[in-house]
Amino acid sequence: MSNILLAGFGGQGILFAGKQLVLAGMKQGKEVSWLPSYGPEMRGGTCNCSVIIEDEPIGSPLVIKPDILLAFNGPSYEKFAPNIVTGGKLFVDSSLVNFEGARDDIEIYPIPATTLANDNGLTGLANVIMLGYIVKKTGIFDAEYFENSLISGIPASKAHMIDFNKKALKLGFEYEG
Amino acid sequence: MGEKLLMKGNEVLGEAAIRAGCKLFFGYPITPQTELAEYLAKKMPKVGGLCLQAESEVAAINMVLGAASAGERVFTSSSSPGVSLKSEGISYIVGSDVPCVIVNVQRGGPGLGGIQPAQSDYYQATKALGHGDMHFIVLAPAYVQEIATLMGEAFDLADIYRMPVMILADGALGQMMEPVDFGEKKQREIPEKTWACNGHKNQRAHNVVNSLYISPEVLEEVVVERFKRYAEIEEKEVLFDEYMTEDADVVVVSYGITARIAKTAVKAAREKGIKAGLFRPISLWPFPKKELASLADKAKCFLSVEMNMGQMVDDIKVAIDCKKPVSHYGRTGGVIPTPDEILAKIVELNGGEN
Numbered sequence: 001m002s003n004i005l006l007a008g009f010g011g012q013g014i015l016f017a018g019k020q021l022v023l024a025g026m027k028q029g030k031e032v033s034w035l036p037s038y039g040p041e042m043r044g045g046t047c048n049c050s051v052i053i054e055d056e057p058i059g060s061p062l063v064i065k066p067d068i069l070l071a072f073n074g075p076s077y078e079k080f081a082p083n084i085v086t087g088g089k090l091f092v093d094s095s096l097v098n099f100e101g102a103r104d105d106i107e108i109y110p111i112p113a114t115t116l117a118n119d120n121g122l123t124g125l126a127n128v129i130m131l132g133y134i135v136k137k138t139g140i141f142d143a144e145y146f147e148n149s150l151i152s153g154i155p156a157s158k159a160h161m162i163d164f165n166k167k168a169l170k171l172g173f174e175y176e177g
Numbered sequence: 178m179g180e181k182l183l184m185k186g187n188e189v190l191g192e193a194a195i196r197a198g199c200k201l202f203f204g205y206p207i208t209p210q211t212e213l214a215e216y217l218a219k220k221m222p223k224v225g226g227l228c229l230q231a232e233s234e235v236a237a238i239n240m241v242l243g244a245a246s247a248g249e250r251v252f253t254s255s256s257s258p259g260v261s262l263k264s265e266g267i268s269y270i271v272g273s274d275v276p277c278v279i280v281n282v283q284r285g286g287p288g289l290g291g292i293q294p295a296q297s298d299y300y301q302a303t304k305a306l307g308h309g310d311m312h313f314i315v316l317a318p319a320y321v322q323e324i325a326t327l328m329g330e331a332f333d334l335a336d337i338y339r340m341p342v343m344i345l346a347d348g349a350l351g352q353m354m355e356p357v358d359f360g361e362k363k364q365r366e367i368p369e370k371t372w373a374c375n376g377h378k379n380q381r382a383h384n385v386v387n388s389l390y391i392s393p394e395v396l397e398e399v400v401v402e403r404f405k406r407y408a409e410i411e412e413k414e415v416l417f418d419e420y421m422t423e424d425a426d427v428v429v430v431s432y433g434i435t436a437r438i439a440k441t442a443v444k445a446a447r448e449k450g451i452k453a454g455l456f457r458p459i460s461l462w463p464f465p466k467k468e469l470a471s472l473a474d475k476a477k478c479f480l481s482v483e484m485n486m487g488q489m490v491d492d493i494k495v496a497i498d499c500k501k502p503v504s505h506y507g508r509t510g511g512v513i514p515t516p517d518e519i520l521a522k523i524v525e526l527n528g529g530e531n
Contacts, residue, residue: 019183019354026183026356034183034354038209039292059441061353061434062513 002140003063007048007080008072008093013127017070018049020131024141024149025053033061046075053140068138070130071097072113081106091134093126109137111175117168125168132172143173181356186321186346187212189357190254190280191220193328196359199250199278200226203240205233207259208292209348210282214254234259238266238279245275246386248373250332254280256348257298258289260306267341268307272388274372274403276335278328280344282351285511293511294348296433299488302345303462310400312407314342314414315461317432321355326362327459333365334414338406339372345461347484349434349513416459417468421447425454427526428472430493431482432458435514439482442519451527461489466496473497478526482519483507 006018015036025032035050050063065085071077071092077099084090086105094110102108111133113126122129128150135146147169154162184192191213194202202217214228221228231237237253244251255263260281270277283298285291302315314334318324324346331342374384390396420440422428427446431439436457446453456472458465469479478501481490487505494503506522508514 022354023183026181032183032356035349036352038348038352058355058437059444060438060513060516061349061355062515064515 002051002053002068002138003066004051004053004068004070005048005063005066005080005083006051006070006072007046007076008070010045010047012047012072013124014047014070014072015049017127017131018051020146020150020153021051021053021140023153024146027149028141028145030054031056031058033058035061035063046073046079048076048080068134070134071099072126072130073097089134089138091130091137093130109133110177111172113172116171116175120167120171122164122168122171125164128165128168129172129175132169133175134172135169136173136175143169181358183354184321184357185212185352185354186318186324187282187351188216189321189324190282190328190344190346190351191216193325193359194252194278194332195220195224195226197250197329197332197362199252199332200224201244201249201251202226202228202253203231203237203244203251204229204254205231205237205259207234207256209284209294209351210254210256210280212351213280213282234262235266238263238270241277241279242266242270242273242275245270245277246273246373247375248370250276250336252278252280252332254282256282256284256292257286257295258284260298260301264301264307267313268309268311269388270341271307271311271313271403272309273386274339275386276332276339277341278331278335278344279341280346283345283347285509291511292348294350294434294484294513295509295511296345296347296435296483297485297488297509298345299461299483299485302343303464303492306343310404312410312462313340314338314410314463315345316342316416317345317459317461318350319433319436319457319459321350321353322357323459324350325357325359329362333367336367336370337365338410340406345433347434348511411463411466414460415463415465415468417465418457418459419468420455420457422454422456422472424452424475425472426452426477427480427523428454428456428469428476428478429480429482429519429523430456430458430469430489432461432489435482435484438514438516439519441516442523445516445520446523446527449524451523453523453527458489464492464496469493469496470498473500476501479503480522480526481505481507482514482522484513485509
């Protein structure tokens with residue numbers, strides 16, 4: 001069972017990233033739900049989305065105490081890291097978030113996703129790098145299965161993005177800190 | 178089982194309407210239901226339908242009245258403040274005995290309120306969405322999948338009983354994505370619309386669709402006749418769902434998105450050894466009175482859980498004839514209750530710590 005919260009700035013692809021996790025879960029026959037924040041924040045401010053992947057039918061679609069938090073910016077880290085369950089996992093874009101003095105009762109997985117994206121000609125794909133990283137580190141999905149799931153969702157009109165996404169995922173899969 | 182698609186509740190409202198043979202949508206944008214109109218704007222032209230953004234909610238509901246009078250399947254959608262604007266038109270539609278579907282993806286109120294999910298239009302939907310002696314059917318889905326099922330059912334019920342049917346959803350349900358399988362819908366027998374104003378072609382007498390009756394005796398007769406239909410609906414069209422209510426001491430009554438949160442709380446209560454159950458009205462009008470009443474002898478108490486200040490409590494009290502105490506737990510203004518909060522209330526009602 002996974003209660004996942006993804007949070008960051010509007011425009012970082014938070015909702016897209018959440019949707020990829022849910023799609024991959026659905027195709028495996030899991031119960032899944034995806035709930036976005038839909039206030040004015042989605043137009044530039046902070047933005048988040050609740051993703052639940054379970055074996056049992058889902059009750060509340062709202063993730064309040066995440067098992068896994070993906071923090072893509074400082075305000076999201078400040079706001080949501082205290083809510084992670086004890087023993088939960090924090091994935092954090094270390095190029096944007098200062099997480100000094102973070103909780104010691106959770107597992108922390110920092111990755112400079114935005115810097116990696118920029119350095120590899122993948123600006124805007126920090127979210128996909130992060131997805132690769134969490135898939136690998138949590139084992140929530142098989143890496144190859146997840147890549148196929150994500151790629152198959154790319155419409156023909158955006159076929160030129162396939163290689164960029166594969167490259168971004170690979171960076172995430174292979175990142176070792 | 179067909180293919181599972183991952184869709185937003187708002188999109189499913191639109192797709193299910195198209196699959197129910199509805200080709201006309203008139204609406205005006207408002208958060209949190211705008212994706213519905215957005216979806217239909219893309220899809221309706223492809224199926225030979227029309228999705229029109231009216232100049233206001235008032236215009237939209239009167240376009241619905243017009244299209245419905247011509248015998249077409251038609252629907253409109255809005256969120257709380259926008260639905261209030263439609264109330265005059267809805268009363269006219271009831272008074273004209275024409276079918277249509279109205280969607281309310283609720284947000285916090287009163288006034289402009291907020292844009293986050295709420296259920297604070299329960300009274301409005303079930304008691305008084307418009308002037309006059311009137312009712313209409315109100316269905317409250319709790320899952321994106323259920324939106325697909327109920328939307329098709331809503332169009333059938335509207336045609337069969339010649340009245341509006343409301344889908345009462347909320348911002349969370351509208352915005353969230355879940356897998357949905359449109360599958361096959363059970364077929365209902367739909368009466369021919371012999372009353373429709375769709376051109377008599379010199380083959381029959383003029384049809385008149387109207388809600389004005391100057392003679393009190395005539396109006397009384399029309400209203401009484403309508404209430405016979407309401408009685409039939411209360412007899413035949415009640416929808417509800419139950420979870421572990423058979424031996425429940427604490428019966429939680431909850432609908433829509435809140436019911437699924439309450440279900441998590443009920444499961445947790447059972448794990449603590451508390452005999453809790455969930456009764457979920459799906460039709461809010463007709464309210465499942467008999468079914469709730471049948472639980473009243475065994476249960477110790479009832480707990481209404483809603484995203485409002487307790488609007489369903491009276492309906493529960495009437496249904497069970499006040500045989501057992503009815504409490505309320507709710508959040509309002511756009512706040513979604515947590516399973517833990519509901520569980521704490523169940524524990525409290527069960528006599529404290531277990």
